[in-house]
Every structure is written in structure tokens, then in C-alpha cells.
Amino acid sequence: MNLDYDHVQKVLVEWLKGKVTEANLEGVVVGLSGGIDSAVTAVLAKKAFNNDTLALILPCYSDNQDQKDAIKVAEKFNIKYKTVKLNLVYDSFKKVLDINSDHNKLALANIKPRLRMTTLYYYAQLNNYLVLGTDNWSELKVGYFTKYGDGGIDLTILGRLVKTEVRELAKHLNIPEPIINKKPSAGLWQGQTDEDELGISYEQLDKYILTGQAVPKIKKKIEAISQKNSHKLEPIPVPKREILLS
DSSP: OOOOHHHHHHHHHHHHHHHHHHTTOOEEEEEOOSSHHHHHHHHHHHHHOSSSEEEEEOOSSOOHHHHHHHHHHHHHTTOEEEEOOOHHHHHHHHHHTTOOSOSSHHHHHTHHHHHHHHHHHHHHHHHTEEEEEOOOHHHHHHTOSOTTTTTOOSEETTTTSOHHHHHHHHHHTTOOHHHHHSOOOOOSSTTOOHHHHHTSOHHHHHHHHHHOOOOHHHHHHHHHHHHHTGGGGSOOOOOOHHHHHO
């Protein structure tokens, strides 16, 4: 779909202003990872709240280039930022859990985004802000996020833009080209990429979301991943009161 990205930018900025105002709060805190989604989110937040946007850079045994890219975005767009290294917290938590090996790589890796979520909410409460997530529509469709990690947010401004549209918006916002062209990664471990983990490309996923079209093999895979992760997008289940009375 051909979007007017000047219009998209203006609409999203006004939407964000409205949501924060409705909550009677003053601004937003954003996790700035060095990736394209967080860069676009932080720049839009800065446009909405010039003096009340805080970007947190939260390395946890992360790629050094990601931290450099995050700082590059913050400084280029004059976004207030703070770096909080979580390595010691991560190591201490592993020690408390008596983890001595990587016997379950994903379970261990998901501790990192959950530590970041806790840090974001601390600074949000400290500043009377909302936590602004960076999840896009492609990730939400297949539940590609850590529950109560990067999925633990108050709102997400990119929730109805697919990944390829986020890239176009990034170009419109003049996000540095190396960040736009970087392979998408959740930063869970060295060398991890979104598309390798999903087993599909964002182009395939985005086309299916926007048009419903995909070759049968890809369509089946997308729907299987979506179904498996659907619990991440649903309200917390509780038993109906009626069954207690029957």
C-alpha cells in the first residue's frame, strides 16, 4: 500500500499526544535498542513530547554496535537518553535461579527483555510517563515479542504499520541508513535475527497481513505461529463468575 508518510507521521504524533493526555501523564519513556523500530518510535515520541521523551539504552550482554547506533539516533535527534547496563543484574538473577548452563536458550534469553521492562517502568513512574513500546504490526500478528518483556508496555505507536512500512517511515524521518538496513534482531543472543528465528521474511509476512496473499507453505507457517502465540495478545483468562454459582 502506498502511504503518505508525512500524513502518517502527523497522525501518529497527534495520536500519541492524545493518549498521554487521556492518561493525565506528561510524556513517554522508550527503550532505544539501536534497531529501526525503536529509532522510529523514539523520533516520533520526540516530536510529540519535545521535553518529555526519555530514551533508555539498556545493554545486557548486547552487541556493542547496537549501543553505538542507539546513541547515534539519540544524539542526532536531540533525544534525552540514559544508558543503564543490566549485565550485573542479569548475572545476579541467573545466580539466584541457580542457572549454570544454557540448557534452555530461549528461556534464558527472555530474562533480558523482562529486566528491560522493569527498568522502563521504574523510569516511567519516576517521571510520570507512559511506557511506549516499539512493536510493529508484523510482530504483533505473529506474537513475536517476549510476554511481559518488550510486550510489557502501555501503548505502541507502530502497531498498525508492517515492518516494510516502518522502513519507509524511517527514511521519511531521516533515520541513519545503516540502522534502516540492519538485519532486524531482538538482541536475545549474538547473531540472532528475527527472520531466522521466525523462518519467514518480513516481506512475506507483511504481504500476507496487508493482502491475505501467500504461498500455501508460508500462509500455513504464519497462521501456525500466530495461533501458538495468540495468548500473548489476549486478556488474562479468568473463570466466569457464573460457573462458581452453578
